[in-house]
Amino acid sequence: MTKLLVATMAVALALTGCSTASRDDAAHGKPLVVTTFTVLADIAANVAGDRLAVESITKSGAEIHGYEPTPGDVRRAAGAALVVKNGLGLDAWFDRFTDDLHAPHVVASDGITPIPIASDAYAGKPNPHAWMSPLNVVVYADNLAAAFTRIDPAGAAVFRANAEAYKQRLRAVAHDLVDSLHALPANERALVTCEGAFSYLTRDAGLAERYIWPVNAEQQAVPRQVAATIDFVRTERVPAVFCESTVSDKAMRRVAAASGARFGGILYVDSLSRADGPVPTYLDLIRHDSRTIVAGLTGKAVQ
Structure with a gap:
């Protein structure tokens, strides 16, 4: 500034x-x-x-x-x-x-009680x-x-x-969130996103979490971050990956193409939509994300 x-x-x-x-x-x-x-x-x-x-x-x-x-x-x-x-x-x-x-x-x-960020420059915060x-x-x-x-x-x-x-x-x-995600098979119980914004959700739902960058302040994915995400998706046979509404999904689409995973859809975290959009309220945001994750991981997402 x-x-x-x-x-x-x-x-x-x-x-x-x-x-x-x-x-x-x-x-x-x-x-x-x-x-x-x-x-x-x-x-x-x-x-x-x-x-x-x-x-x-x-x-x-x-x-x-x-x-x-x-x-x-x-x-x-x-x-x-x-x-x-x-x-x-x-x-x-x-x-x-x-x-x-x-x-x-x-x-x-x-x-x-906060969950600490696990990696990169923000580790421990x-x-x-x-x-x-x-x-x-x-x-x-x-x-x-x-x-x-x-x-x-x-x-x-x-x-x-x-x-x-x-x-x-x-x-x-x-x-409802925990119930809808609880029944996923083992290899589908992983949430791979652009930003590490889902630590609290994945904790509640018992999912593994992986992301390209820890916070959107970075936004520019470096090759090692993309490569590590591709390796995780391949090794764990994660069927779908996701990205957030406020950032470009290009890096995650590269992960999907290189790993063979589907691009499962757009998730909302940092911002609601307008009143006529998909997540006009916070409760709508949680419901939308839960549905999108389950549909993406089970192959039912429409993109």
Whole structure:
């Protein structure tokens, strides 16, 4: 990020640091909650219900690793009653601005035991994609209900009730996910993807995990990563491989061609689709990914 952009943001903050009232007016009088990405916005909206206005900084389809906030993004955060971050290093790109703002914020993943990244430059750091386990999102819901109560104490009972109802749906989706993947034969019980974003999902479902790069901040697959993935797919006789919606699938299609595996389809992780797309909500995302994985590994995917 250039010094000019940083300076522009500083001016924006100076002009909008007291704009909470105007933002709330724009949200029809409801306190504004800003999240760092669309998945988190949907989770937050389920807990907030009608009492709060929830917006995502990034748009549908955006790549969130290494995102660079614009002055407009920072203005929105300055006018928010609360900023919701995932944590675990995912949205560190926004920390330096919210720290300067002293904006009220909550880390949705607080209390979750992270799975460490296993390879390459990120080895040992926490895998940030904790929301890919619906059981982890149960923790998110509790954290959000508590944070929303701090900014709107009168809504405490509503937030608790919304969180409990949402947690029931999360547990049901988690059960369906594990049940649908549990019956796969041994050589089909492996998930091979472009990004290592599925560690929490594969842990829950009892699948082996393999990926080309650990986080999308890299995105450019190097030959050794591709070769190692091809070797794994061949050796384990994995029938299908997958890639995420926010990155190019070219490297994974090379893996499929060289290994003889099918390209099983596109999975969603870092971003929801638009309302008329395949994953307009977080629960839709988990259901879509589960169906796509099973269909791809069993040869039923249509590509």
